[in-house]
Amino acid sequence: MHTAVKTLLNCTILTMDANDTWYPRGYLIVEGNRIAKLGEGSCPSPRGDIYDLEGKLVMPGLVNTHTHTPSPLFRGMADDLKLMDWLQTLIWPAEKHLTAEAVYWGTSLACLEFLENGITTFADQYFFADAVAEAVKSSGLRGVLAATVFSHPSPETDRTLEAAADFVSSYRGREEETRIYPCFGPHAPYSCDASTLREVAKLAEHYGVLVHIHISETKEENEKIRAATGLSPTRFLESTGLLDRQVLAAHCIHLDDQDLGIFREKGVGVSYNPVSNLKLVSGVMPLKRLWEHQVPVGLGTDGAQSNNSLDLLRDLKTGVLLQKQHEEDPTFCTAREAVRMLTIEGARALGMADQIGSLEPGKLADLTVLDLTGSNLQPVHQGLLSNLYSHVTYSAMGANVAHVMVDGEFLLYNRIPLRVNRNEVLQKSAHMATKLMQKAGLL
Ligand SMILES: [Zn+2]
Known part of the structure; x- marks a missing residue:
């Protein structure tokens, strides 16, 4: 050959x-x-x-450790709201009208933006995972694609464990050929019950794949889980066996020392999403304490509905400055450490540091x-x-x-x-976004 x-x-x-x-x-x-x-x-x-x-x-190609790829469809439609208001009154109702075709073109637009911003690998969590994967395949980017699982509110056809397992089994083992790394995306401790999480843990072990989940994004989440289980979200997840698998955890803002000890012991990787956290006023991820516990931390844009751009280099500057202010220490988080977060540490958080994240002979x-x-x-x-x-x-x-x-x-x-037709992606995605917002009554 x-x-x-x-x-x-x-x-x-x-x-x-x-x-x-x-x-x-x-x-x-x-x-x-x-x-x-x-x-x-x-x-x-x-x-x-x-x-x-x-x-x-x-x-090395930039690694975006957390995003919801089709989300440019919602860009500029739900700003200046509290997280739960934003999800309940706009994002989730609009998502009800999503179709595989809309997801395909929304994903294509995100992939074009990733490409133009130097992102080569990204970790996605979304539903319509097959449509996401088709768009990512045509873009040529490397996608760590989680099929999202919700157990409540009531599961809709595409967000069930069965659908997620079908997706993972159809892509598992074809990573070299497709550049797609399938995994499971139980949405969050507040949207998945213990039995669903236990099942996800078993399936992730069976297929030998990553679990990508949101953890402790808001104080309200911590209070809700504590009221229901008596545990922090991290300890609740640990009790289900989910953290025994390789886990990528997004946000991780409200963690106590016991949680951090569990992250270290279980080897949890973390995605830092500074712009989304600032925009939704979720809090500041404790980077210093995560580093003290030797937790790998990569950078993420989060979805375009809460960022709103997908420019990881711009987010890096914001994220570093935020940490300096938070620690009241201009020497904290050096430029070298920042560039590592953008590349090799992001790869470590995804469990892919043996393949990507640095330029060395034998690596991709x-x-x-x-x-x-x-x-x-x-x-x-x-x-x-x-x-x-x-x-x-x-x-x-x-x-x-x-x-x-x-x-x-x-x-x-x-x-x-060189691969995608830029004009076609712009036209089709704009058309799909307009149709979606009209159906949701937002236009
Ligand atoms: Zn997210």
Whole structure:
């Protein structure tokens, strides 16, 4: 079989490996879907298709650890509300009118936005998982897709355990071919009962897949679960056996020390969603205490209905500044730690750090390439690693993304999507969103 080879030349490379290896002016060779070789200076033996990336920064593809992919359909329709009001009066009623076709085009729009913002892997939690997966497959991105499970309010056809298990079994084992990593998404401790959670734990063990859930997003959630069970949400989940599986937990704002000890013991990965948390005034995730407990923390946009953009670089700056203010310490959460959160720590939170999150030979070739000639990224002081970490954390934004490669394939080059038809995605998704809002009586 012919293996495509690409050689990238004359680029600055941040590997985000354990030794902070970087190359001020280096090269990187991709063979098929994996990184074959990288190093400093001119490439001793360039092979295959040659790309001169003068003035560019090559870094690991950005990892978005929590989102609800079709949510651009709701963008700009439900702002300035409290979380439960927002869910009950707008989001859930509008979601009642969703169709697989609307989900497909909403997902396609989100994937286009992810791509244009340098996101190569994302963890989604939504229903109509088959339609989400179809759209993600056509986009070429790497999707960790959770089929959402609710036990109350009453389950609707697409949100049941059976539907989720069907989805997982149909994609499990086809990750290399589809770039889809199926998993289970029990929505939250307040929307799933103990028996459902126990079943999810069993199924996740059976299929050997991740569980993606919201935990302790609001104080009200903690009070509700405590009133019903006498336990914190974390301890309630632990009592069902769910945390014995590999778990990705979104938000994790209101945790006590016992909860943090459980996270550490069970190896729970966390998704930090600063913009969504700020917008809904949910609170500030205790990053410092999570790090003290050695919990891997990645960054997430959350859905477009509570962000409202899907620009992970912009969210990184917000998230870091919020933590500094929260700790009243400008030395907390350095730019280096921030860029790790955006890449390798996000991969760890997903349990995928052996495959993605850093640029090392043998890993999957997922790359985000920033154009360092943007005025907001100048000057670049050659030979100064801290300068690059600083630029990525405090100055860069999605608009600085020049190229994106996933699985060895350029999906975006010079900001032009190579796989998806941009105009078609914009037109179809806008049409679907209008129809949906009209049916829900919101337009
Ligand atoms: Zn969420």
